[in-house]
Amino acid sequence: MLGADLDPYQPDHLEDPYPFYGKLRELGPATFLSRRNIWLVSRYESASYVLRDYRDFTSSLGVGFTRVPDHGYRYPLVDNDPPEHTRARRAVQGEFGRAAMTRLRPAVRDAATELVEAAIADGDIDAVTTLAQPLPELTIRVLTGIEPPDADMMSAWGDAVGQLGSADLDPRHAELATDSLEWLTAEGVPALPEHCLGRLIMDSGGADGRLAEDDLERLMMLDSIWLAGVDSSGSLLANAVNAFAEFPEQWDAVRARPDLIPNAVEEVLRWDSPFRSFYRRTLAPASINGVDIPADADVCVIMAAANRDPDRFTDPDRFDVTRPDAKFHLAFGASIHLCLGAPVARLETIEFLTALAGRVRRFERIGQAVRSANQAVRKFSTLPVRLVPA
Numbered sequence: 001m002l003g004a005d006l007d008p009y010q011p012d013h014l015e016d017p018y019p020f021y022g023k024l025r026e027l028g029p030a031t032f033l034s035r036r037n038i039w040l041v042s043r044y045e046s047a048s049y050v051l052r053d054y055r056d057f058t059s060s061l062g063v064g065f066t067r068v069p070d071h072g073y074r075y076p077l078v079d080n081d082p083p084e085h086t087r088a089r090r091a092v093q094g095e096f097g098r099a100a101m102t103r104l105r106p107a108v109r110d111a112a113t114e115l116v117e118a119a120i121a122d123g124d125i126d127a128v129t130t131l132a133q134p135l136p137e138l139t140i141r142v143l144t145g146i147e148p149p150d151a152d153m154m155s156a157w158g159d160a161v162g163q164l165g166s167a168d169l170d171p172r173h174a175e176l177a178t179d180s181l182e183w184l185t186a187e188g189v190p191a192l193p194e195h196c197l198g199r200l201i202m203d204s205g206g207a208d209g210r211l212a213e214d215d216l217e218r219l220m221m222l223d224s225i226w227l228a229g230v231d232s233s234g235s236l237l238a239n240a241v242n243a244f245a246e247f248p249e250q251w252d253a254v255r256a257r258p259d260l261i262p263n264a265v266e267e268v269l270r271w272d273s274p275f276r277s278f279y280r281r282t283l284a285p286a287s288i289n290g291v292d293i294p295a296d297a298d299v300c301v302i303m304a305a306a307n308r309d310p311d312r313f314t315d316p317d318r319f320d321v322t323r324p325d326a327k328f329h330l331a332f333g334a335s336i337h338l339c340l341g342a343p344v345a346r347l348e349t350i351e352f353l354t355a356l357a358g359r360v361r362r363f364e365r366i367g368q369a370v371r372s373a374n375q376a377v378r379k380f381s382t383l384p385v386r387l388v389p390a
């Protein structure tokens with residue numbers, strides 16, 4: 001039995017979770033936390049096993065701390081198992097393939113260049129508001145066709161939807177998530193331009209009309225793509241700046257060899273994963289690497305802990321842009337629910353680091369970086385840095 005000191009949602013553990021994750025991994029493949037009534041899975045082998053065994057560990061009851069029927073939101077992809085999941089995924093998968101990313105790249109590249117040049121002109125910046133928030137917001141706008149009312153609203157909605165997975169859900173976040181859906185229905189969808197992903201989903205039901213005609217499935221699909229990619233990618237971009245401010249020799253390596261950038265993105269995802277965890281539920285008794293799990297259990301898969309498992313990654317706490325197996329992290333999940341937007345997040349971060357690498361010699365800390373209290377996404381509220389020009 002674990003006590004409060006091993007609760008992943010304790011504020012100290014949210015601030016710097018890695019010592020806590022280390023203790024947790026030592027306790028075994030799965031450990032029951034009675035005060036929250038959840039099973040914690042923190043080793044790479046066991047986390048990977050649960051994510052891949054979608055028959056024993058269902059997503060259909062929700063993937064956050066709160067079960068879907070309790071908070072009322074069901075997203076057609078993340079909250080479903082096959083065959084519904086397979087049908088819904090096929091409806092949109094093609095829009096995230098290589099050709100789609102080739103079409104998206106110029107807009108993302110231009111936006112990254114513009115944001116980075118403006119930030120360098122300022123010199124001293126908050127990397128969150130100046131870089132990490134605007135780039136994903138613009139990318140998602142181009143990707144979906146949705147024109148949000150304003151940037152602050154978009155950030156608040158993105159944050160709120162991320163927080164739906166929290167253990168101590170603030171009713172304000174649930175209200176904001178509802179607001180975003182209401183705005184999307186009343187204003188966002190009617191204003192969609194002719195040819196865009198939003199129209200493809202809403203008017204045609206995705207590829208081959210696979211999404212149900214009832215507007216709710218289409219709307220929830222669009223809503224999930226629209227808001228899943230804001231806070232998550234924003235977290236990754238700021239976590240990257242933070243990592244390179246902390247380890248300037250790694251930034252020197254990237255600047256000397258820009259071909260390392262794609263691997264550097266994987267290493268940031270591994271070393272400081274944006275999503276802390278996702279849940280699965282059991283419908284019948286199951287087992288995780290020899291630990292018996294009862295039916296009707298809530299299983300918290302801590303991917304951010306698995307990504308620092310010394311049994312999988314050599315010297316896992318070391319941030320190393322040349323790490324040969326960085327891409328085997330679980331930051332995007334695994335198997336059938338592997339992040340749909342992973343190619344988008346990778347594209348944004350590669351273009352972002354490329355724009356910075358040509359122009360910035362060093363990131364210097366100029367104030368206190370503050371981590372957000374967000375229980376689901378590990379992100380910064382503020383990250384003050386000086387961009388020293390090349």
Ligand code: HEM
Nearest residue numbers: 077078228229232233236274278332333337339340341345
């Ligand atoms: C760094 C950025 C991102 C991270 C770390 C991330 C992480 C994840 C993870 C871990 C999952 C799997 C959840 C599970 O297994 O239950 C997931 C699923 C998903 N992500 Fe992302 N994501 C990111 C960006 C995006 C973007 C940019 C989009 C959309 C444009 C997006 C859309 C989705 C969707 C729709 C799913 C559900 C997939 C399914 O269930 O088949 N994500 N993401």
